[in-house]
Amino acid sequence: xxxxxxxxxxxxxxxxxxxxxxxxxxxxxxxxxxxxxxxxxxxxxxxxxxxxxxxxxxxxxxxxxxxxxxxxxxxxxxxxxxxxxxxxxxxxxxxxxxxxxxxxxxxxxxxxxxxxxxxxxxxxxxxxxxxxxxxxxxxxxxxxxxxxxxxxxxxxxxxxxxxxxxxxxxxxxxxxxxxxxxxxxxxxxxxxxxxxxxxxxxxxxxxxxxxxxxxxxxxxxxxxxxxxxxxxxxxxxxxxxxxxxxxxxxxxxxxxxxxxxxxxxxxxxxxxxxxxxxxxxxxxxxxx
Amino acid sequence: xxxxxxxxxxxxxxxxxxxxxxxxxxxxxxxxxxxxxxxxxxxxxxxxxxxxxxxxxxxxxxxxxxxxxxxxxxxxxxxxxxxxxxxxxxxxxxxxxxxxxxxxxxxxxxxxxxxxxxxxxxxxxxxxxxxxxxxxxxxxxxxxxxxxxxxxxxxxxxxxxxxxxxxxxxxxxxxxxxxxxxxxxxxxxxxxxxxxxxxxxxxxxxxxxxxxxxxxxxxxxxxxxxxxxxxxxxxxxxxxxxxxxxxxxxxxxxxxxxxxxxxxxxxxxxxxxxxxxxxxxxx
Numbered sequence: 001x002x003x004x005x006x007x008x009x010x011x012x013x014x015x016x017x018x019x020x021x022x023x024x025x026x027x028x029x030x031x032x033x034x035x036x037x038x039x040x041x042x043x044x045x046x047x048x049x050x051x052x053x054x055x056x057x058x059x060x061x062x063x064x065x066x067x068x069x070x071x072x073x074x075x076x077x078x079x080x081x082x083x084x085x086x087x088x089x090x091x092x093x094x095x096x097x098x099x100x101x102x103x104x105x106x107x108x109x110x111x112x113x114x115x116x117x118x119x120x121x122x123x124x125x126x127x128x129x130x131x132x133x134x135x136x137x138x139x140x141x142x143x144x145x146x147x148x149x150x151x152x153x154x155x156x157x158x159x160x161x162x163x164x165x166x167x168x169x170x171x172x173x174x175x176x177x178x179x180x181x182x183x184x185x186x187x188x189x190x191x192x193x194x195x196x197x198x199x200x201x202x203x204x205x206x207x208x209x210x211x212x213x214x215x216x217x218x219x220x221x222x223x224x225x226x227x228x229x230x231x232x233x234x235x236x237x238x239x240x241x242x243x244x245x246x247x248x249x250x251x252x253x254x255x256x257x258x259x260x261x262x263x264x265x266x267x268x269x270x271x272x273x274x275x276x277x278x279x280x281x282x283x284x285x286x287x288x
Numbered sequence: 289x290x291x292x293x294x295x296x297x298x299x300x301x302x303x304x305x306x307x308x309x310x311x312x313x314x315x316x317x318x319x320x321x322x323x324x325x326x327x328x329x330x331x332x333x334x335x336x337x338x339x340x341x342x343x344x345x346x347x348x349x350x351x352x353x354x355x356x357x358x359x360x361x362x363x364x365x366x367x368x369x370x371x372x373x374x375x376x377x378x379x380x381x382x383x384x385x386x387x388x389x390x391x392x393x394x395x396x397x398x399x400x401x402x403x404x405x406x407x408x409x410x411x412x413x414x415x416x417x418x419x420x421x422x423x424x425x426x427x428x429x430x431x432x433x434x435x436x437x438x439x440x441x442x443x444x445x446x447x448x449x450x451x452x453x454x455x456x457x458x459x460x461x462x463x464x465x466x467x468x469x470x471x472x473x474x475x476x477x478x479x480x481x482x483x484x485x486x487x488x489x490x491x492x493x494x495x496x497x498x499x500x501x502x503x504x505x506x507x508x509x510x511x512x513x514x515x516x517x518x519x520x521x522x523x524x525x526x527x528x529x530x531x532x533x534x535x536x537x538x539x540x541x542x543x544x545x546x547x548x549x550x551x552x553x554x555x556x557x558x559x560x561x562x563x564x565x566x567x568x569x570x571x
Contacts, residue, residue, distance in 0.1 A: 012398035016406060019387035019451055026448040027413050030424035037427045089322045092315040102559045106552070107323045113551035114330050115509055117528045118544035121536055122329035125336065130348060165326070215415065223417025226511065230532065240419050247423055247516065253430070260423045264416060271415065 038257035048254060056258035064242050064259065071238040072266065074153070074228075075221035078160040082168040082217055083210065085161070090172035090209075091202075095181070108169045116163065120230050123159050124150065127231065151233035159227035167216035175209025176202070211278050219267055239263055330548060337541035356538040360546075363537045369527035370543060372439070373508050376523065380446035381503035387447070388454025388503075389496055393488075395455070396462040413452045421449060422516030429517060437519025445517045446510065450503040457502055461495030505551065 038056055042048040061068070086108075093104045111119055126133055127149040137143040149155050179202060187197035225240030239259060246256035310317055340353040361367040395406065413421065422445070429441050469491070473483040511525040518526060528540050 009400075012394040012400040015390040015394035015398075019391040019455075020406065020409065022387060022447060023409055023413065023451060026425060026428070026444055027421070028409075030428040033427040033431060034420075034424035085322065088315055089319045092319045096315065102562065104319075106555050106559065107326060109555075110330060110548075110552070111326055112505070112509075113548045113555075114333055114544050115525060115528065115547060117511055117525050117532070118333055118540060119329045121528070121532055121540075122332040122336075125332055126329060128348075162326075162329070219415055219417055223419045225419065240417075243419055243423060244515075247426065253427065256423060257427060260420045264420050267415075267417065 034257045034260060037253050038261055040254045042254075044251040044253075053254065056254045057262065060255060060259045060262055064239065067237055067239045067242050068262065068266070070236070071222050071240065071263070072270075074157050074160060074236075074238060075218050075224075077157050078164065078221050079168070079214055079218045081157070081161045082165045083172075083213065086165055086169035086213075087172055090169050090176055094173055094176035094179075101177075105170075105173065108173070109166050111162065112166055117226065117230075120159055120163065120226055123155070123162065124230055127155050127158075150231060151236075153232065153236050156227050156232040156236045156238075159231045160221050160224060163224075163227065164217045164221055167220070168213035171212035171216060172206065172209040175206045175212075179205045207278065211275070214274070215271060219271070222267055223263060333541050333548070334545045337538055337545045339538050339541075341538060356542050360539055360542045363531075363539045365522060366524075366527060366537075366539055366543070369522045369524045372521060373524040376439075376442055376446055377504045377507040380443055380450055380507045381500050384447045384450030384503045385454045385458075385496060385499045388451045388499060389458045389492070391451070391455045392458035392462055396459055396465070410452050410455050413449055414456075418449075418510075418512040419516075421445075422513040425513070426516045437517055438521045441517045441519065442514055442521060442523065445513045446507045449510070449513060450506055453502055453506060454499040457499040458492065458495045461492055461498075465491065501554070508547070 036050060037048070039050060039052050039054065040048040041051045041053040041056075089108070093101055093108075097104050114122075125131065128134070129148050129150060134143065134147075134149055137149075138145060138147070143149070183205070184197050184201050187201045188194070192200065222238075223240050225238055225244050228236050228238045228241050240263075243256050243259050243263070246252045246259065335349070337356055338352050338354070339349055340351040340355065356362075361370075391406070391410065394400070395403065425441075425445050425448070429435060429437055435441065470483050470487050473487045474480070478486065509525065510523075511529065514523050514526060515529070522530070524543065528536065531537060531540055
C-alpha cells in the first residue's frame with residue numbers, strides 16, 4: 001500500500017502544507033512585521049528602534065483624520081452608487097438575459113480587461129478640461145465656464161465607482177440568478193403588486209449578493225490611492241495616498257505602518273458590524 | 289383639412305408608441321446605457337492608440353495614424369516592462385494555481401482539525417486592502433536584507449495574493465463534484481493516485497484552467513502590491529504609472545488595447561465553447 005493509504009489522516013495536511021506555508025510566511029508574518037514597525041521610533045538615517053511608541057497611532061489619527069474620514073466617505077458613496085446603478089442591470093440580465101446571459105456578463109467584466117491604470121487614465125482624458133463631457137456640461141450650464149471636473153472629489157468618486165463596479169454587479173447577478181422565478185409568480189398570484197413582490201421576495205433573496213458586492217467594492221475602494229492621485233487634487237487625497245507617500249517617498253515607516261493598521265482595523269470593524277447588521281452567516285461562505 | 293391633421297396625429301402616435309416602447313423596455317434601455325458607460329473608457333483607450341499626438345500629451349484627438357501600432361516598442365523601457373510582466377504573471381499563476389488547487393482539494397475532501405482556521409486564512413488576504421498587503425510585505429523584505437527588492441520579491445507577492453483566488457475558483461467546482469465517480473474507480477482497483485490522475489484531475493481541469501487565467505489576469509494587472517515591492521524593477525503597470533507623470537505615450541494605449549483584445553477573445557471563445565457543449569448535452 002502506498003504512503004497515502006498508510007497515513008490517511010496526514011493527507012489533508014500534506015495538501016494544505018505548501019500553500020498555507022506560503023500564506024503564513026508572506027501574509028501573516030509580514031502583518032506581524034508591520035505591527036512591529038508601527039511601534040518603532042527613529043528615522044531612516046539613524047535607524048529605527050522598537051520603543052512601544054503608541055504615539056505613532058495617535059499622531060496618525062490626529063494629523064490625518066480628514067484623510068481617513070474622506071477614504072471611508074468616498075468609498076461609501078462609491079459603493080452605494082455602484083449598488084444602485086448596477087442592480088437593475090444585474091436584474092435584467094438574470095431574468096431577461098435568456099441565452100445571451102454569458103455574453104452580457106462579458107460586457108460587465110469588460111473594464112477588467114483593460115489595465116486598471118490605463119482605464120483610470122482614460123477617465124482622465126474623458127473628464128479633462130477640454131474634453132467633450134466638460135464642454136457639454138458647460139454648454140448646458142450645469143458647469144460654469146471656469147469649472148472643471150478633473151481634480152475634484154466628484155471625479156475621484158466617479159473613478160472609484162467605475163473601477164470597482166464589476167465587483168458589485170457580478171455577485172448581485174449570481175444571487176439574482178439563483179432566485180426561483182416561481183416564487184415571484186406566487187407572490188403575484190397572491191395579489192402582491194409588482195413593487196410589493198420585488199420588495200418582499202426578490203430583494204430579500206438577493207441580499208447575499210448585496211452583502212458580497214458591498215464588501216468586495218468597499219474594501220478595495222477604501223484603500224485605493226490611484227483614483228485620488230490621477231483624478232483628484234491634493235485636497236481629495238485619501239489615506240492610501242498618505243500611506244503610499246510615507247512609505248515610498250518619505251520613508252517614515254513607523255507612521256505609515258501605524259496608518260495601515262488603522263485602515264485595516266477600520267475596515268474589519270466595519271465589515272463585522274455590517275455582517276452583524278444584515279445578519280448573514282454566508283459572509284465567508286459566499287466569498288470563500 | 290384632414291391632410292393637415294393626419295401627419296400631426298401620426299407624429300403623436302409615433303411619439304406615443306416610442307414612449308410606450310421605452311416604458312415597456314425601460315430595463316433594457318437602461319442596461320444599454322449602462323453598457324455604454326462601461327465601454328466608454330475602453331473606446332477612448334482604443335481610439336487614442338491611433339492618435340497622432342502633437343506634443344507629449346495624448347489627451348486631445350490630433351489625427352489618425354498606424355505609427356503607434358507599428359512602433360509599439362518605440363518608447364524606451366516599454367518592451368522590458370511587458371516582458372517582465374508576462375514572466376511574473378506566467379510563473380505566479382502556475383505556482384499559485386498549483387498551491388491553491390491542493391488547498392481546495394483538502395478543504396472539500398477532508399475533515400480535519402483547523403478547517404475553520406484555514407478558511408479564515410484563505411479569506412483574509414481577499415478582504416485586506418491591497419495597500420496593506422503591499423506595505424506589510426515591504427516591511428518583511430526590508431528586514432530580510434539578503435533578498436533585494438526585484439524580480440523575486442514581486443513574484444513572491446503575486447503568488448501570495450493569487451492563492452486565495454485560485455482556492456475559491458477551484459473549490460467552487462469541487463463542491464459540485466460527484467464523488468461516486470472516484471469511488472467507482474477505486475472499486476475497479478485504481479489506487480488513490482491513479483484515481484486522482486484519471487478521474488479527479490480531468491473533471492476539475494476546467495476549474496484549474498479558470499483559476500490559471502484568473503491568476504494570470506490579476507497578476508498582470510497588479511499595480512499597488514508591485515509598486516511597494518519592486519525595487520528598481522519595472523512591470524508594465526509600473527511603467528504606465530511612471531509615464532503618466534510626464535505624459536502617457538500612445539504606445540501605452542496600444543498595449544492596453546492589445547491586452548483587451550486578447551482577453552475578450554479568450555472569453556468569447558469560452559462562451560462559444562460552453563454554448564457548443566450545452567447544445568451537445570441537450571441532444
